[in-house]
Amino acid sequence: MAPQVTALPALAAYHDLRWLFADRQSWLGFAATLLAALLARAAMDTVLLRLAWPRELRAPALSRAFWSCMALTSVAWLLLSPAVTLAFGVAVLPFSWPFLAALPIMLGMTAALSHGGVIVAWWRRLPPLRAVLWLLASFVMLSAAAAVIAHLGTLGAVAVAGVAGLVNARAWYGLAGIAARLHPRTHESVPARLLFGLPFAPLAALMVLALVVGVARLMFTGTIDFPVSTVTGSAVAANVVPGSANSQAGGSGRGVAHPAVAAAVLVVGGWGSSCCNAANGLRAAMPGATVRQFSYAGLDAEGRPLPSGPEADDLPLPVLGDRMAAQLVKLHDLTHRPVDVVAESEGTLGVYAMLDRHRRLPIGSVVLLSPIVEPGQLSYPQGTDGASVS
Numbered sequence: 001m002a003p004q005v006t007a008l009p010a011l012a013a014y015h016d017l018r019w020l021f022a023d024r025q026s027w028l029g030f031a032a033t034l035l036a037a038l039l040a041r042a043a044m045d046t047v048l049l050r051l052a053w054p055r056e057l058r059a060p061a062l063s064r065a066f067w068s069c070m071a072l073t074s075v076a077w078l079l080l081s082p083a084v085t086l087a088f089g090v091a092v093l094p095f096s097w098p099f100l101a102a103l104p105i106m107l108g109m110t111a112a113l114s115h116g117g118v119i120v121a122w123w124r125r126l127p128p129l130r131a132v133l134w135l136l137a138s139f140v141m142l143s144a145a146a147a148v149i150a151h152l153g154t155l156g157a158v159a160v161a162g163v164a165g166l167v168n169a170r171a172w173y174g175l176a177g178i179a180a181r182l183h184p185r186t187h188e189s190v191p192a193r194l195l196f197g198l199p200f201a202p203l204a205a206l207m208v209l210a211l212v213v214g215v216a217r218l219m220f221t222g223t224i225d226f227p228v229s230t231v232t233g234s235a236v237a238a239n240v241v242p243g244s245a246n247s248q249a250g251g252s253g254r255g256v257a258h259p260a261v262a263a264a265v266l267v268v269g270g271w272g273s274s275c276c277n278a279a280n281g282l283r284a285a286m287p288g289a290t291v292r293q294f295s296y297a298g299l300d301a302e303g304r305p306l307p308s309g310p311e312a313d314d315l316p317l318p319v320l321g322d323r324m325a326a327q328l329v330k331l332h333d334l335t336h337r338p339v340d341v342v343a344e345s346e347g348t349l350g351v352y353a354m355l356d357r358h359r360r361l362p363i364g365s366v367v368l369l370s371p372i373v374e375p376g377q378l379s380y381p382q383g384t385d386g387a388s389v390s
Contacts, residue, residue, distance in 0.1 A: 002157075003145045003164030008138050008171055009045050009069060009117040010110035013076035016041055017084045038077075042070035045117055052169070052176035059180075065117075072117035079109050079205045101212060108208030111135055113201055118179040123199040130178050138171045263364070264335040266328055268294040270345025270370070272310040282342065290335045294347070298323055303330045321353025328354070328361060338364035345370050 004015035016037050025033065046065045053059040060068075086102035114135035115127040145164040149157045265286070267279040279293040295305035296315060305327065315323070328339050339362055343351045348371040354361070 001146070002149075002161045003142055003168065006044075006048065006165055006168045006172075007142060008114065008135055008168070008175060009072050010076055010113040010135065011138060011142065012041065012045065013073045014080055014084070014106060014110060016073070017077050017080055018087065021084055021088050038070060038073055041073045042066050045069035045073070048172050049118060049176060052172035054177055054180045057180045068122070069117040072113065072122065075123070075199075075202050075205075076110070076113055076116065079113075079202065079209065080106060082209060083109070105209055105212050107136075107139060108212065109205040110139070112205040112208060115175070115179070116201065118175050119182055123201050126200055126204060128178055128182070131175055134171050134174045134178075138168065141167050263289045264331050264337040264339045265289055265291045266294055266324075266331055266339050266341050267291060268324065268341065268343035268347030268350060270347050273344075273347075274310060275308045276305050290331070290337075292327070292331055294324060294327055294350075296320070296323070299327060299330060303334075317349055317353040318357060320350040321355075321357045324350045324354045325358040325361060328363070332362040338362050340364045340367070342367045343369065343371075345372065348372050 001015055001018070004011060006012070007015065020030070020034060020037060043066065046062060046069050049065055049069070050059055050062070059065075083102045083105040086098045086105075090099045090102070111132050112127065113122075115125065115131040116122045119125060119128075119131075141164060145160050149160050152160065263286070265279075265282065267282055269275075269278045273296075275295040275297065276293045279291045283289070283291040293305060295308050297306040297308035300306050328341065331339050341351060341363060343366070348368045351366060351368065
């Protein structure tokens with residue numbers, strides 16, 4: 001996170017908010033720290049703006065720049081709070097889907113506020129395209145720097161952070177150059193000209209939040225469904241993994257159609273999934289296979305998966321592993337074939353529990369989608385055993 005300290009204002013505000021959220025303290029202490037961080041961030045952004053301002057052009061007054069940067073940080077903190085909350089929750093128990101929701105929220109909002117604190121009356125302007133491009137380039141660079149730093153020692157990390165700081169400086173020069181040459185009344189959005197004074201930049205950032213949350217909600221409820229193209233039996237056989245139930249049944253795995261594609265597959269959805277329509281896509285792609293979806297609610301008296309909603313997946317891991325083993329054995333008894341397992345997100349934890357608690361299960365192969373490899377990497381509150389979170 002260190003290179004983000006001197007990043008462009010919107011990205012730096014995101015850095016500050018994550019640091020503030022991770023600090024365990026009382027509400028009074030949090031409020032005091034929040035105020036101190038706000039003043040420090042506004043002062044730093046003001047100094048960086050003055051250093052990056054073209055020398056041949058008149059720089060904005062320090063007081064005006066300071067209040068503008070403070071307003072940007074306050075608005076960014078308010079709007080980015082949901083994304084930071086998701087990112088912090090993912091660090092405590094790293095489910096992939098919340099992160100995939102937090103990333104577009106953060107990136108879209110910071111893009112909408114990319115000119116904040118620098119351009120005059122930024123709140124009633126939509127950002128210039130060049131400002132957005134500078135922010136996106138900074139985002140890519142900071143992401144790459146973080147990925148590299150994670151694999152380096154202290155000296156290497158400091159060196160990479162220094163290079164990232166130079167790139168941040170170049171981005172500041174680019175953004176300051178845009179602001180210095182932009183007339184106060186030019187390039188205003190059309191709505192801003194018609195409705196003078198409305199905060200269009202924050203409204204655009206808020207629309208990003210509403211759009212991402214709305215689309216995610218429609219996807220999780222099944223209102224939006226991505227089409228699945230059906231494939232032929234030979235195409236399925238061409239993708240058989242050696243050692244899987246298909247190959248063990250006699251499939252060559254070399255693109256030759258074979259009756260062995262009639263496999264048994266157990267599909268385990270992740271957190272928030274419902275039973276039992278999530279396996280329809282795989283069932284359509286493998287018409288010769290017996291595909292069943294795992295039900296977090298268990299089996300009925302006849303051994304069929306019970307319909308369940310998102311609330312049914314709140315299970316202790318041992319119970320989840322036991323239910324998965326029972327449904328896998330039931331599918332094996334039905335098909336007399338080794339069962340391939342396709343598990344996603346929280347379902348991967350169930351696979352770990354199942355394999356740990358049950359031996360010699362009739363498993364053909366296991367495919368983990370967005371697996372949770374090391375749950376509980378961060379403890380909260382501080383000082384607790386992080387492993388217990390999983």
